[in-house]
Amino acid sequence: MNVFGVDIGGSGIKGAPVDLERGDVAEERFKVLTPHPATPEAVTDCVQQVVRHFGLPVGPVGVTYPGVVVNGTTRTAANISKHWIGQDAAGLLTERLGTPVTVLNDADAAGLAEMAFGAGRGRTGTVVVLTFGTGIGSAVFSGGRLVPNTELGHLELQGHDAETRASTRAKETEDLSWSRWAKRVGRYLAHVEMLLSPELFVIGGGVSRKAEKFLPLIEGVSAEIVPARLENNAGIVGAAMAASAAGPGPAAAP
Numbered sequence: 267m268n269v270f271g272v273d274i275g276g277s278g279i280k281g282a283p284v285d286l287e288r289g290d291v292a293e294e295r296f297k298v299l300t301p302h303p304a305t306p307e308a309v310t311d312c313v314q315q316v317v318r319h320f321g322l323p324v325g326p327v328g329v330t331y332p333g334v335v336v337n338g339t340t341r342t343a344a345n346i347s348k349h350w351i352g353q354d355a356a357g358l359l360t361e362r363l364g365t366p367v368t369v370l371n372d373a374d375a376a377g378l379a380e381m382a383f384g385a386g387r388g389r390t391g392t393v394v395v396l397t398f399g400t401g402i403g404s405a406v407f408s409g410g411r412l413v414p415n416t417e418l419g420h421l422e423l424q425g426h427d428a429e430t431r432a433s434t435r436a437k438e439t440e441d442l443s444w445s446r447w448a449k450r451v452g453r454y455l456a457h458v459e460m461l462l463s464p465e466l467f468v469i470g471g472g473v474s475r476k477a478e479k480f481l482p483l484i485e486g487v488s489a490e491i492v493p494a495r496l497e498n499n500a501g502i503v504g505a506a507m508a509a510s511a512a513g514p515g516p517a518a519a520p
């Protein structure tokens with residue numbers, strides 16, 4: 267049975283069948299550009315295109331979403347069309363693809379993959395996985411179990427929504443140097459540490475490939491901080507893991 271993972275991102279919608287034993291894509295992933303506006307209808311078309319590309323018999327499909335997802339319903343839409351708010355996303359996609367679809371938060375998916383196959387493997391204490399990109403996504407684990415939809419990217423930091431100050435988009439739009447950005451990330455991590463006292467922070471998102479440029483500059487945090495390991499495919503792998511865990515019946519978030 268082919269379990270698929272599809273990752274809905276700000277620039278691309280990417281997917282592949284996933285090898286759940288190895289925690290990696292089983293074939294090279296296929297990507298289509300994210301439509302603008304990224305309405306439920308337009309995104310559903312893209313997800314279908316991505317899955318059909320592989321021409322395989324399709325088993326369960328996991329799909330990541332960049333917002334809160336409760337029992338398959340998308341509840342927030344910080345960086346995507348507001349038409350998603352209140353949508354039965356899992357129902358919509360299940361009907362369109364004709365196979366059970368599990369929908370979960372994008373950072374939760376990346377976190378599941380990092381805990382099983384990447385930087386969080388074997389860690390049983392509190393682990394906070396943060397993805398830095400257009401926004402800041404979070405996945406919190408304790409005893410290896412995910413607490414879904416934690417949304418730590420929207421903590422208030424010095425009077426601002428933290429992701430508007432410390433995401434990689436903020437770094438780009440404000441043209442911040444690595445050291446100025448690292449200072450903001452450090453302040454943000456210290457705030458999260460004050461609330462949750464994790465033993466480990468895993469830093470994901472595209473920027474994790476440049477970890478050597480900013481991790482050494484982060485100050486004021488006691489927890490260990492490491493870059494994510496599965497960077498490119500973490501969302502796809504985690505989505506497939508969630509779909510596989512949901513099984514062949516009607517699907518919901520983990």
Ligand code: BGC
Nearest residue numbers: 332333334344373401402403
């Ligand atoms: C959303 C999160 C999401 C993160 C990364 C935030 O704006 O609220 O749900 O995980 O962006 O996409």
